[in-house]
Each structure stands twice: as C-alpha cells, then as structure tokens.
Amino acid sequence: MSSDTSAALFVLRGISQRYGEGKNAAGILHNIDLTLYRGDTCAIVGASGSGKSTLLNILGLLERPSSGELRFAGRDVTTASPNMLAHWRNRSIGFIFQSFNLLPRLSALDNVALPLAYRQQRRKSPRDLAMQQLRAVGLADCVHRRPAELSGGQRQRVAIARALIGEPTLILADEPTGNLDQQCANEIIELLLGLNIEHRVTLVVVTHDVSLAKRFARRIEVINGQLLERSDHAV
Ligand SMILES: Nc1ncnc2c1ncn2[C@@H]1O[C@H](COP(=O)(O)OP(=O)(O)O)[C@@H](O)[C@H]1O
Ligand SMILES: [Mg+2]
Known part of the structure; x- marks a missing residue:
C-alpha cells in the first residue's frame, strides 16, 4: 500500500449515504474517505445494519452515494450515466453473494457462461471459457449439474467461476460464506485469496x-x- 493515489483502483472522498426524506431520513455512511489499491485484499466487517452492503454497493457502482466523490480506475464516476456505470460494472467487476444467485434451471456450465452473453468479442466459445473457469475452481466433474444438485460450497464455486469469466479487475463479495459451514467457508476464502495471488x-x-x-x-x-x-x- 502507498499513499500515491495514481495506483488506486478506488478513491472515495467525503462519501455519505442517506436513505429516506425529512423526519424519516437515516444517515448510513457519514463523510467517509477510503482508497483501495489494485491488488488489495480487504475485509469489511461490522454489526448487522451498520452499512457494509451499502458500502459494497457503492463500490460496485450499483448505488449512487447521496454526496461525495467516487473515482474508479482514474475516472470520476460520481456523475456518470447509468449506461456508463453498467458498462464499467460489466467490464471490471465480479459480484459474489451470500445466496449464490445462480439461475436454478441452468447447468453450472450455462450459469458460468451467462455473463458472456452481454459481451461482444469472442475468441473462444462461451462454453469453452466457462469450462476453463469451472476447472479452475475445482468443479470439472460437476459442469452439467444444476444448482440444486450441488452442495452450498460447490454452488459458491460456480458463482466464483461466473464472477471470473469476465476477467474482472475487482471482486466484490457480500458475505460469501454466510450460508456455508466453517470448512467450506475456509475453502472459499482460500480460493478467493488464491485468485488475488x-x-x-x-x-x-x-x-x-x-x-x-x-x-x-x-x-x-x-x-x-x-x-x-x-x-x-x-x-
Ligand atoms: N435502499 C434502502 N432504503 C432504505 N434503507 C436502506 C436501504 N438499504 C439499506 N438500508 C438501511 O441501511 C442500513 C444499513 O444497511 P446495510 O448496508 O444492508 O447493512 P449491513 O450490510 O451492514 O447489514 C440498514 O438500517 C438498512 O435497513
Ligand atoms: Mg449486508
């Protein structure tokens, strides 16, 4: 880590998030500053309701802060259009959720290939690329199973493969081990840290x-x- 923000992936300056209006307004984040550098591994902790998901959604360009400045990869994204935000999200960010968010009717392979449906360039077929990602997360033998035929840990590996297929700069994971037992949780964190290395x-x-x-x-x-x-x- 350095204090030189030119190597920064994210720079947050004076970011606040409030929900609701008037008497019902609730401040969740107050004037926060944060710099995240490329290659950082960062855990966000805090009590339930403290604003962890809110912070992650702001980093994921899913939620606009009420005030403050947010720079992502050198660009000011505070005032970017929804289309531009969607474009940067799709190109740069992989999301992983507690409840896996896989499509139940699709095989592991098709779940992983899905993000490529929104992309133009294809050097290899989406299914070949999905196969490669599933192999990388240790699921080569389960590619034709649907989510219901996989364990929780395996489902989260599918979700990780899906996040990786777009070759993101950044992975944002919201309680990715919240539905897993301790051993699976350790394995998933190990896998994520391995991707960082x-x-x-x-x-x-x-x-x-x-x-x-x-x-x-x-x-x-x-x-x-x-x-x-x-x-x-x-x-
Ligand atoms: N879209 C929203 N509208 C109104 N209140 C919200 C919204 N999103 C989150 N909140 C509130 O903001 C607070 C922080 O939520 P959240 O970021 O989900 O916390 P955490 O992830 O740490 O449990 C909670 O009180 C929650 O009810
Ligand atoms: Mg949360």
Missing part, C-alpha cells in the same frame, strides 16, 4: 467471521457510519 484481482469481502477477516491484508470496520481500519501492526 495468481491474477492480482482486487478483493473486497464482507464477512461476519473475525477469523476469516484476519486472512485479509486490510480490515475495515463500518461503525456508526464511519470506517475504522485496523492494521496488522496495531497493538
């Missing part, structure tokens, strides 16, 4: 699990609308 993909992972959070180089707590970062060197 192999492909230098930047990882931002929301987790409740303190022991899993400790595996990440950066740990940021969302507390009272603020971000509190603990470094490995803190007492």
Whole structure:
C-alpha cells in the first residue's frame, strides 16, 4: 500500500449515504474517505445494519452515494450515466453473494457462461471459457449439474467461476460464506485469496467471521457510519 493515489483502483472522498426524506431520513455512511489499491485484499466487517452492503454497493457502482466523490480506475464516476456505470460494472467487476444467485434451471456450465452473453468479442466459445473457469475452481466433474444438485460450497464455486469469466479487475463479495459451514467457508476464502495471488484481482469481502477477516491484508470496520481500519501492526 502507498499513499500515491495514481495506483488506486478506488478513491472515495467525503462519501455519505442517506436513505429516506425529512423526519424519516437515516444517515448510513457519514463523510467517509477510503482508497483501495489494485491488488488489495480487504475485509469489511461490522454489526448487522451498520452499512457494509451499502458500502459494497457503492463500490460496485450499483448505488449512487447521496454526496461525495467516487473515482474508479482514474475516472470520476460520481456523475456518470447509468449506461456508463453498467458498462464499467460489466467490464471490471465480479459480484459474489451470500445466496449464490445462480439461475436454478441452468447447468453450472450455462450459469458460468451467462455473463458472456452481454459481451461482444469472442475468441473462444462461451462454453469453452466457462469450462476453463469451472476447472479452475475445482468443479470439472460437476459442469452439467444444476444448482440444486450441488452442495452450498460447490454452488459458491460456480458463482466464483461466473464472477471470473469476465476477467474482472475487482471482486466484490457480500458475505460469501454466510450460508456455508466453517470448512467450506475456509475453502472459499482460500480460493478467493488464491485468485488475488495468481491474477492480482482486487478483493473486497464482507464477512461476519473475525477469523476469516484476519486472512485479509486490510480490515475495515463500518461503525456508526464511519470506517475504522485496523492494521496488522496495531497493538
Ligand atoms: N435502499 C434502502 N432504503 C432504505 N434503507 C436502506 C436501504 N438499504 C439499506 N438500508 C438501511 O441501511 C442500513 C444499513 O444497511 P446495510 O448496508 O444492508 O447493512 P449491513 O450490510 O451492514 O447489514 C440498514 O438500517 C438498512 O435497513
Ligand atoms: Mg449486508
């Protein structure tokens, strides 16, 4: 990590998020600053309702903050059009969710190939690329199964393969191990950290699990609308 923001993937300056109007308005994030660098591994922790998903959705260009400035890969995305945001999301970001979000009627292979339906260029067929990704996450033997025929851990691997097929710069995962037992949870985090080492993909992972959070180089707590970062060197 360095303080030179030219190597930054994300720069957040004075970001606030409020929901509702007037008397019912609720401030979730208050004037936060955060810089994430390419290749960072970052765990987001915090109590339920503290704003972890809100922060992740802002990073994922899914939610616009109420105020503040957000730069992504050197561009000011604060005022970008919904079409531009969708384009950057599709090109640069892989999402992983607690509940896997796979399409139940499609095989693992077709779930993984799906994001390529929205892309133009094809050097290899989407199914060949999907096969390659499923092999990389250790699921070569299950490619024709539907989600219901897979274990929770296997479903999350399919979701990871689907996130990877677009070769994202960044993976955002919202409680990816929330529905998994401890052993599967460890394996999934291991897999994600391995991707960071192999492909230098930047990882931002929301987790409740303190022991899993400790595996990440950066740990940021969302507390009272603020971000509190603990470094490995803190007492
Ligand atoms: N779209 C929304 N409209 C209104 N309130 C919301 C919306 N999204 C989240 N909230 C509220 O913001 C707070 C933080 O939510 P969230 O970011 O999902 O927390 P966490 O992921 O840490 O559990 C919660 O009180 C939640 O009810
Ligand atoms: Mg959440």
